[in-house]
Ligand SMILES: Nc1ncnc2c1ncn2[C@@H]1O[C@H](COP(=O)(O)OP(=O)(O)OP(=O)(O)O)[C@@H](O)[C@H]1O
Ligand SMILES: CC(C)(CO)[C@@H](O)C(=O)[O-]
């Protein structure tokens with residue numbers, strides 16, 4: 001595995017793959033890797049001759065300086081995991097390498113970035129779209145792999161790629177969970193043991209909603225089931241429940257007659273966790 005810290009080094013690595021006529025898949029991460037990330041890698045590995053990964057804790061997508069400061073960083077373990085998973089080249093750049101001259105140029109999906117979870121984290125999706133555009137331009141992959149856990153992020157990136165005529169495929173990968181159902185997340189390591197145990201309420205609330213949807217519940221009833229389940233856990237501070245049409249993320253109402261996506265977020269102490277599930281009537 002080639003470990004590249006500069007744009008010119010990763011471009012040289014990718015140019016060599018391209019010179020040999022090989023296809024390239026990309027997995028972008030902020031490090032502190034877990035089995036969710038490795039599933040993205042496995043999907044890319046199965047579909048491409050070469051797989052490139054990036055590890056970059058992107059400052060422009062963090063609103064809260066403490067969240068950026070406390071974000072887990074485990075570079076040595078991450079590089080070992082990527083090598084073991086058969087990654088061909090990894091880009092692990094400095095902030096100056098990615099933002100050499102500030103942030104004069106930004107990329108924003110105007111509506112999609114500022115609705116739903118974008119209102120819980122103002123500016124977040126603008127930072128994501130900007131850095132993902134930079135990473136796409138640097139690596140120029142045939143396809144890039146993103147987790148469905150970050151559901152709005154996936155829709156933002158799909159829409160950006162479509163609207164800006166970017167020449168790659170965006171592939172969504174289902175959420176990987178801990179044995180008790182908690183969605184894997186790099187931030188889980190920041191939970192106290194009590195909050196870690198309590199956080200299972202997120203996936204439990206989604207399971208309850210899925211069951212109600214099968215039994216013919218309305219959107220308002222799904223919303224109520226989720227709120228009641230999460231509010232019954234005193235360690236959880238519910239921040240959002242959004243029930244939307246998959247893809248467009250438009251809010252839906254009335255009886256659930258077609259698949260809907262449920263996006264939820266809650267704080268446990270100072271850690272904001274998200275989860276998501278598509279449910280069918
Ligand atoms: N549990 C998961 N299952 C599948 N994909 C995941 C999972 N968790 C993260 N990913 C995906 O991995 C990629 C990199 O995510 P990132 O490095 O931010 O990790 P993370 O676990 O989402 O961290 P955090 O939520 O704490 O920011 C994203 O495409 C994300 O959607
Ligand atoms: C896509 C991403 C790598 C952009 O920084 C990040 O938001 C993430 O890890 O999900």
Ligand code: BAL
Pocket residue numbers: 030061062150153
């Ligand atoms: N997984 C999304 C990156 C973030 O929370 O900033």
